[in-house]
Amino acid sequence: MPRLVWLNGCITPLEEATTSVADHAHLYGDGLFEGIRIYGRKVFKLDEHLDRLYHGASYLGFTMEVGKEQLKGIVLDVCRKADMDDGYIRLNVTRGTGLGLDPRAVKTAPNVMVMVSTLALYQPEMYDRGLDVITTSYRVIQADALDPRLKCIGRYAANIMAKAEANRAGAGEGLMLNAQGNVAECTGDNIFLVKDGVLRTPHPSSGILKGVTRDTVIALAREQGVSVVEDTITRFDVFAADEAFLTGTAAEVIAMVTLDDRPIGTGEPGPMTRRLTELFHAHTATGTPF
Numbered sequence: 052m053p054r055l056v057w058l059n060g061c062i063t064p065l066e067e068a069t070t071s072v073a074d075h076a077h078l079y080g081d082g083l084f085e086g087i088r089i090y091g092r093k094v095f096k097l098d099e100h101l102d103r104l105y106h107g108a109s110y111l112g113f114t115m116e117v118g119k120e121q122l123k124g125i126v127l128d129v130c131r132k133a134d135m136d137d138g139y140i141r142l143n144v145t146r147g148t149g150l151g152l153d154p155r156a157v158k159t160a161p162n163v164m165v166m167v168s169t170l171a172l173y174q175p176e177m178y179d180r181g182l183d184v185i186t187t188s189y190r191v192i193q194a195d196a197l198d199p200r201l202k203c204i205g206r207y208a209a210n211i212m213a214k215a216e217a218n219r220a221g222a223g224e225g226l227m228l229n230a231q232g233n234v235a236e237c238t239g240d241n242i243f244l245v246k247d248g249v250l251r252t253p254h255p256s257s258g259i260l261k262g263v264t265r266d267t268v269i270a271l272a273r274e275q276g277v278s279v280v281e282d283t284i285t286r287f288d289v290f291a292a293d294e295a296f297l298t299g300t301a302a303e304v305i306a307m308v309t310l311d312d313r314p315i316g317t318g319e320p321g322p323m324t325r326r327l328t329e330l331f332h333a334h335t336a337t338g339t340p341f
């Protein structure tokens with residue numbers, strides 16, 4: 052199972068792939084990324100991830116030389132070559148190479164990378180048991196400062212610090228609030244609550260990344276006739292919830308069973324969480340084959 056990297060047209064084993072030290076994301080975090088999963092030799096939600104990437108590139112004013120359909124073909128080709136049944140794809144696009152904050156200092160086309168590897172975010176037993184989560188002291192970047200739909204490399208410093216804070220507390224994840232003190236998301240996952248049979252999740256304006264997995268779970272729940280409300284959510288709502296779970300490409304769907312040492316509902320993964328987890332796993336068969 053080779054871990055491969057396609058970088059600006061060249062494919063190498065992951066260990067041999069190198070990029071310029073003057074890459075604008077290396078210097079300033081001026082780049083975008085997507086994490087995408089491979090399930091059973093199919094790339095899950097590839098179009099949705101590419102859409103988010105290209106919308107971000109257009110927002111940042113990157114002059115993409117590789118078009119969306121062409122990049123889609125490249126992703127599928129690297130997957131074929133890596134020959135992995137299940138895996139994790141990391142797509143990175145940076146403004147290009149050049150020293151100086153001024154985008155005019157970048158004289159190259161955007162640097163584009165497709166990495167095919169594996170990633171396990173949480174220990175397998177956590178998917179049965181559920182995660183303990185703490186409220187971290189790190190806030191998400193306000194939506195009016197940097198559009199949260201931008202999956203920009205530079206914005207992750209706070210998330211990494213929040214993850215380290217959760218690690219120090221022995222928790223599986225860290226909850227990040229927004230500037231108003233409302234619930235936003237965890238360090239690499241969106242949050243959902245179940246209350247009286249209704250699914251509630253923070254509204255995109257809360258400063259959350261509008262996750263592809265979040266959208267998938269919302270659609271699956273609605274197909275089952277479950278009402279889903281995108282709302283302002285506080286920690287009070289979390290403590291009063293019957294169930295809570297997190298979603299993300301890397302995380303998939305995972306129960307959140309405590310917040311700050313207080314059980315949520317029964318303190319175990321609840322029936323709606325289990326049902327949506329099952330539906331999500333069944334839905335992973337709908338990806339793009341390679």
Ligand SMILES: Cc1ncc(COP(=O)(O)O)c(C=O)c1O
Binds near residue numbers: 239240241260262
């Ligand atoms: C901060 C943050 N929130 C939420 C998510 C979940 O998004 P998705 O389901 O698109 O992976 C991610 C995933 O990368 C993330 O980094």
